[in-house]
Amino acid sequence: MGCIVIGIEFFARNAEDLEHEIAKLGVVLGLDWADVPALRSLAREALDGGAGHVQDLVRSPDPSRHAKGELFAIAVMMLRVLEESAEEGIPAHGGPCWKAFGKALYQEWAARTGAGGVGNPG
Numbered sequence: 001m002g003c004i005v006i007g008i009e010f011f012a013r014n015a016e017d018l019e020h021e022i023a024k025l026g027v028v029l030g031l032d033w034a035d036v037p038a039l040r041s042l043a044r045e046a047l048d049g050g051a052g053h054v055q056d057l058v059r060s061p062d063p064s065r066h067a068k069g070e071l072f073a074i075a076v077m078m079l080r081v082l083e084e085s086a087e088e089g090i091p092a093h094g095g096p097c098w099k100a101f102g103k104a105l106y107q108e109w110a111a112r113t114g115a116g117g118v119g120n121p122g
Contacts, residue, residue: 011085011092018078019095025074026097028067033097039104046072047108075101 026033033039049057049072057069078098085092094102109115 011081011088011090014081015078015085015092015094015098018074018081019098021074022071022078022094022097022101025067025071029064029071033100036104039101040108042068042071043101043104043108046075046105047112071101075105078102 031038031042045053045068054069054072057065058073060066060069075098078094079102082092082094093099
């Protein structure tokens with residue numbers, strides 16, 4: 001039972017730390033987490049760009065471009081934490097900022113792939 005508690009704490013802490021970083025980057029980028037069209041546009045860029053685009057953004061001296069690259073990289077990290085927690089059967093979730101951006105990412109991915117409802121990866 002102790003390992004399960006440690007696992008829950010591990011995944012919860014990682015998700016919480018990543019949520020905190022996402023929120024900070026949202027401030028730098030001036031994001032309104034309720035602005036669905038803006039989040040969808042950002043999600044489109046994240047999905048279109050790939051790793052090379054993220055690296056270019058992170059290396060940019062422009063604070064806004066750099067923050068956008070960090071947001072995209074942290075989104076990948078959050079997806080991995082949530083995937084690993086699910087594989088271990090340990091519930092974990094992001095906070096409101098991640099949920100807003102994650103939803104936009106999912107909607108953009110679903111629009112591209114023709115995926116149906118939640119939980120249907122296509």
